[in-house]
Amino acid sequence: VQWDDDAYRGDAYGAYAWAVYVASVSVDTATCETRVDDFVALQEVGRVLHPVLAAGQIEGGVAQAIGYALFEEVIWRNGRMANGQMTNYIMPTSMDLPPIRVFFEERPYAHGPFGAKGIGELPMDGVAPAIANAIAHATGAAVSKIPITPESLMATIDRQREAVRV
Amino acid sequence: MEVDAHPMARLLDVLRVEFGLTGTKEGCGEGECGACSVLVNGELVNSCLTPVLQVEGATITTIEGVAGADGALSAVQQAFIEQGGAQCGICTPGMIIAATSLLARYPDPTEAEIRAGLAGNLCRCTGYVRIFEAVRKAAAG
Numbered sequence: 001v002q003w004d005d006d007a008y009r010g011d012a013y014g015a016y017a018w019a020v021y022v023a024s025v026s027v028d029t030a031t032c033e034t035r036v037d038d039f040v041a042l043q044e045v046g047r048v049l050h051p052v053l054a055a056g057q058i059e060g061g062v063a064q065a066i067g068y069a070l071f072e073e074v075i076w077r078n079g080r081m082a083n084g085q086m087t088n089y090i091m092p093t094s095m096d097l098p099p100i101r102v103f104f105e106e107r108p109y110a111h112g113p114f115g116a117k118g119i120g121e122l123p124m125d126g127v128a129p130a131i132a133n134a135i136a137h138a139t140g141a142a143v144s145k146i147p148i149t150p151e152s153l154m155a156t157i158d159r160q161r162e163a164v165r166v
Numbered sequence: 167m168e169v170d171a172h173p174m175a176r177l178l179d180v181l182r183v184e185f186g187l188t189g190t191k192e193g194c195g196e197g198e199c200g201a202c203s204v205l206v207n208g209e210l211v212n213s214c215l216t217p218v219l220q221v222e223g224a225t226i227t228t229i230e231g232v233a234g235a236d237g238a239l240s241a242v243q244q245a246f247i248e249q250g251g252a253q254c255g256i257c258t259p260g261m262i263i264a265a266t267s268l269l270a271r272y273p274d275p276t277e278a279e280i281r282a283g284l285a286g287n288l289c290r291c292t293g294y295v296r297i298f299e300a301v302r303k304a305a306a307g
Contacts, residue, residue: 052250056296060253063293086198086288094284094294 003111015109015117018044021062021130024098027138032150032157034135036066036098041123047108047115054119058102061123066098067091069128073147173219177211178202180218181228189229189259193288200287203260203267204228210267210286229259232266241304242266251300253291261287265301274305 003010024038041058048054071090075082083089108115132143141156169184181187181204193201195214202213205227232240242265245251252258261284268275268283275283280301281294289297 052296053253056250056253056292059293059295060289060291061293063295064290085196086194087196091288091290093286093288094281094298097294100293100295 015046015112017046017117017119017122018105019122019126021123021126023127023130023134025131025134025138027135027153029139032153034070034131034148034150034153036070036131038101039066039098039127040101040103041127042103042105043119043122044105044107045119045122046112046117047106048104049114049116051104054104055102057120058123059100061120062100062102062127063092063097065124065127066096066131067147068124069131069146069148071096071147071149073149169218171218174217176214177204177206177216177218177221177226178213181213181226187228187230191256191259193256193260198288199257199260200264201257201260203263203287205263205267208267208270210264212286227263229262232262240266241307242269242300245300245303246297249300249303250296251292257287257289257291261289261297265297265304268301269305275301 003012003014020042022040023036026035026037027033039062041062043058045054067090071092073083074089109117128146132146132148135141135148135153136143139153139157141153141160143153143156145152167185169180171180171184178190178192181190190204190213191201192214193199197212197215200212203210204213205211206216206221206224208225232243234240239247242262246258246262251261264284264287268280272279272283277298280298284294284297284301
């Protein structure tokens, strides 16, 4: 299906980008704190137009998504965000992130500018699942929501232990 | 330079409003993000948390003062450009001030020293990777 710019009809999403994300994590079994030790992103984004900035987009997206996976809890109270400050809405600092290793698989997209596809959004999608799966692999906890804070992971592990006892 | 300002006015506001030095950015305004970093007598501080009375007679370095008088970029600024250390730009002035301060203290910093030295400056876009590379490149000269 082709996109028709005059009629504004057709396939608006002809070019999905693809990626593989691999996370290596450590979980402190006393505090349930998770640290991402290493992260690899393999991205297929059509043709890479600017290697430095393209890698920067992926690294930044992965960093945001590590925050999304582990730290960034939005607390709603009476329809408003109760923790809308940097003091209590915690995002990753330079101390919280692993090496983020980015690799590109280039497959130029015929209908994109110079063969490019979209690049910035995808790293927000797959990173949290990769981290959740790594935590499940490390701890056996069936993690089903994010952010996976120490409190929520401890509650999940405790619930599972209770269920086994019963 | 002299200015008449309320003693409790934030250094950040005095720099931006009285002196027109708008390179220093307000991020959070509560001392968490480091976007407003400046050097006071060579010490790295958050200008949003500094009442102007505390800097009477002090030497303040803002991002406007990092390049040479002839406009030549500092090694840190040049490295940020080459390594892609800036994306949206809001953290960049503070990040460059913090990196400049870090390299003054640790001319050949380790990875851990770079991470610790920039931990008071939040960046949402880059994931810090390119900023670390820029600091390493500036250190290498």
